[in-house]
Amino acid sequence: MRRWLPLSFRLLLLGALVVFLFWPYSFEPLLKPLVQQNAPAVYNQGSLLALTVQHLVTVLAATAAATVVAIALAVLVTRPFGAEFLPLSRSLVNIGQTFPPVAVLALAVPVFGFGEKPTLIALFLYGLLPIFENTLTGLTNLPRPVMEAARGMGMTGFQRLLRIELPLALPVILAGIRLSAVISLATATIGSTVAAKTLGEVIIAGLQSNNLAFVVQGGLIVGALAVLIYDMLSALEARISATMQAAHG
Template identity: 75%
Template sequence: MKTWLPTLLRLALLVLLVVFITRPEWFEPLLRPLTENGAPAIYNRGSLLSLTLQHLGTVAIATACATIVAVALAILVTRPAGVEFLPLSRSLVNIGQTFPPVAVLALAVPAVGFGEEPTLIALFLYGLLPIFENALTALTTLPGNVTEAARGAGMTGWQRLVKVELPLSAPVILGGIRLSVVISLATATIGSTVAAKTLGEVIIAGLTSNNLAFVLQGGLIVAALAVLIYDAFSAIERFAARRMGQEAE
């Protein structure tokens, strides 16, 4: 029973989240005490389901782009011809951590305008570092006997990378992607300040109208998504580690 309890709790959270974003009016009695002066208890300026899907879509696009760039940079700097680019690569992936997301949005808006684009830029820059560092660590700590065996088997550099190095590095790289996604889920909420369609729209509407029910709705949905996605990536990491004969952390 204890083994299944965490799974049952996650399943219950998922069901509760789906019900909440598709039938939020069912929860109105619970949220009504948080409102004042007859204000609506359920967000009524858009669909919570639509905003959740758009929020997830923005995070997915930014994370996919960050993963491609970060892993490619990690591969580059772990090849003999690219070692000298390691300091430059580290400087590039640290850009997102140097500037607060709000500052990145402020700089991006004049260049690309309002909407989803500046949010994607901010999330992309913010997501590079954890993926790059995890990929770099994974690729530089591979068992030497395995890579030597692959080289001895006559594999080319490309074959060793695709068939040996990346599969063995997958669990650690997935750990970086997991961190990047969780960071982006929370950071994406500020995208609504530049007219991006995210769950931040609900939170901002609550803050501007002093409606705690709105703030709680947006915050709880983002928190639930973060927990569920974090657990999903953790499960995928463990599966990948088992397939590679490694012990999952």
């Protein structure tokens, strides 16, 4: 059963998002009923396109950093010399889940100041766990016959890791990255409370001015991005899984 959306729906959602970001005032008639008299229906305190791009850049940077660190830790603890570090690694990657992002922001602002850095730190910590656990699962559940064949061919541990283990575990790793990215995409909105440039600005502006249209705009853009990114990564994960099955089937 397919886990991703039909192509027609994807294109429709992507098209609507692009149109709204480049020509937001074309949606003004739909948003007008959500505002009080004389209140602006379309967010007018900045560029929606610029905020969306910055939001995505922040999420991408945090997810990329979390991916590198989480995979490196998972590889370390699945090697014989690093197995003893598994409890410590689990404790480290659980920090982001133990402390909510708001608490991390509150702790990071006095050290790093207002802006992007506290948000990146919060998203990085929050995104470690799913990637680490999925990578760990992928690397510890590899087909035994394949691993024995690789050893029989005289491959070194590093060669097995790069050529066999990571490629076979890639679909499971991608599932963790997908979850981490979607969580970060939604969580990044709180970065605007510490002056980071994210779509949270639109939502906060709507709450402060009692403008439901602003809140809806910010929420819908984040929601559409989350659906599209989740769908894209799900399709990529399924394609890689099918390729792996065909190669080893």
